[in-house]
Amino acid sequence: MLETRELTIRFGGHVAVDAVSCAFAPGTLTAIVGPNGAGKTTYFNLISGQLAATAGAVALNGRDLSGLPPSARTRAGLGRAFQLTNLFPHLTVLENVRLAVQATRDGAHRRGLNLWSIWSDHRALTVRAGAILDEVALAARADDTAASLPHGDQRKLEVALLMALEPQVFMFDEPTAGMNAAEAPVILDLIRRLKRDRSKTILLVEHKMDVVRELADRIVVLHNGRLVADGEPAEVIASPIVQQAYLGAAKA
Numbered sequence: 689m690l691e692t693r694e695l696t697i698r699f700g701g702h703v704a705v706d707a708v709s710c711a712f713a714p715g716t717l718t719a720i721v722g723p724n725g726a727g728k729t730t731y732f733n734l735i736s737g738q739l740a741a742t743a744g745a746v747a748l749n750g751r752d753l754s755g756l757p758p759s760a761r762t763r764a765g766l767g768r769a770f771q772l773t774n775l776f777p778h779l780t781v782l783e784n785v786r787l788a789v790q791a792t793r794d795g796a797h798r799r800g801l802n803l804w805s806i807w808s809d810h811r812a813l814t815v816r817a818g819a820i821l822d823e824v825a826l827a828a829r830a831d832d833t834a835a836s837l838p839h840g841d842q843r844k845l846e847v848a849l850l851m852a853l854e855p856q857v858f859m860f861d862e863p864t865a866g867m868n869a870a871e872a873p874v875i876l877d878l879i880r881r882l883k884r885d886r887s888k889t890i891l892l893v894e895h896k897m898d899v900v901r902e903l904a905d906r907i908v909v910l911h912n913g914r915l916v917a918d919g920e921p922a923e924v925i926a927s928p929i930v931q932q933a934y935l936g937a938a939k940a
C-alpha cells in the first residue's frame with residue numbers, strides 16, 4: 689500500500705500540492721486528473737523524491753520514505769517512468785534494458801572472477817532483457833542505439849526500463865504524450881497488461897478522458913494542489929466539481 693499523508697509543497701507563496709492524503713492499494717489503477725497546473729506532476733515528484741516536501745509524508749507498506757532520495761525510493765519499490773534523459777543514447781536498446789535488469793539483480797557481479805558465473809549472469813540478463821523488449825514490442829529494435837529510435841519507440845524504451853526494475857508501484861505521467869496514433873495503443877496495452885498483475889499499484893496521470901474511463905478503477909482529482917474528488921470513475925466524472933473544475937478546462 690502506497691500512502692501520502694498531508695503531503696504538501698510550497699514554492700514561495702504558492703502551494704502546489706496542498707495536504708494531499710491518499711492511499712493506493714495493490715491491484716488498483718488510479719487515474720490522477722486535473723487541469724493544467726493542478727499539481728499532478730508535482731505530486732508524483734514528491735512521491736518519487738525528486739522534490740522534497742514542505743510537510744507531510746510518503747509511506748510504502750507502512751515504511752516512511754520521506755527524506756529518502758529517489759534512488760532509495762526506487763529500491764523500496766517505487767517505479768517512476770524514466771525520462772528520456774535516463775537513456776544511454778549510444779548504447780543499444782538491448783544494452784539499455786540489460787543495464788536496468790542488472791541494476792535490480794543485487795550482487796550478480798560481486799561473486800568474484802568466476803568466468804562461468806559472469807557468463808551465465810550475462811546470458812540470464814540478456815534473456816530477461818529480451819523478454820521485456822518482446823513485451824513492449826521493441827524486439828526488432830534491440831540492436832539499434834537508443835538515440836536512433838523515433839520518439840514513440842524511445843517512450844516504449846522508457847517503459848521497458850521501468851519494467852526491468854520490477855517495482856511494486858508504477859507511476860506514469862501522461863505516458864502517451866507526443867505519441868502518434870500508432871504508438872499510443874502499444875503503451876496503453878502495456879499498462880492494461882500490467883493491471884492484470886494484481887500485486888501492482890498503478891498511478892496514471894492522464895488528460896484523455898476516454899483512456900481514463902477505460903483503464904481507471906478509481907479517479908482522484910487535483911485542483912489548485914488540493915484533492916477535490918476521489919472515487920469510482922463514473923461517479924467522479926459526473927460530479928459537478930469535475931464538470932466545472934476539470935472538464936471545462938481540460939486539454940482537448
Ligand SMILES: Nc1ncnc2c1ncn2[C@@H]1O[C@H](COP(=O)(O)OP(=O)(O)OP(=O)(O)O)[C@@H](O)[C@H]1O
Pocket residue numbers: 699704722723724725726727728729730731
Ligand atoms: N520547481 C518548481 N518551482 C516553482 N513552481 C513550480 C515548480 N514545479 C511546479 N511548479 C508550479 O506548481 C504548479 C503545479 O504544477 P504541475 O506541473 O505539478 O501541474 P500539472 O498538474 O502536472 O499540470 P500539467 O497538466 O500541465 O502537466 C504550477 O503552478 C507550477 O507552475
Ligand SMILES: [Mg+2]
Pocket residue numbers: 728729730861
Ligand atoms: Mg504535469
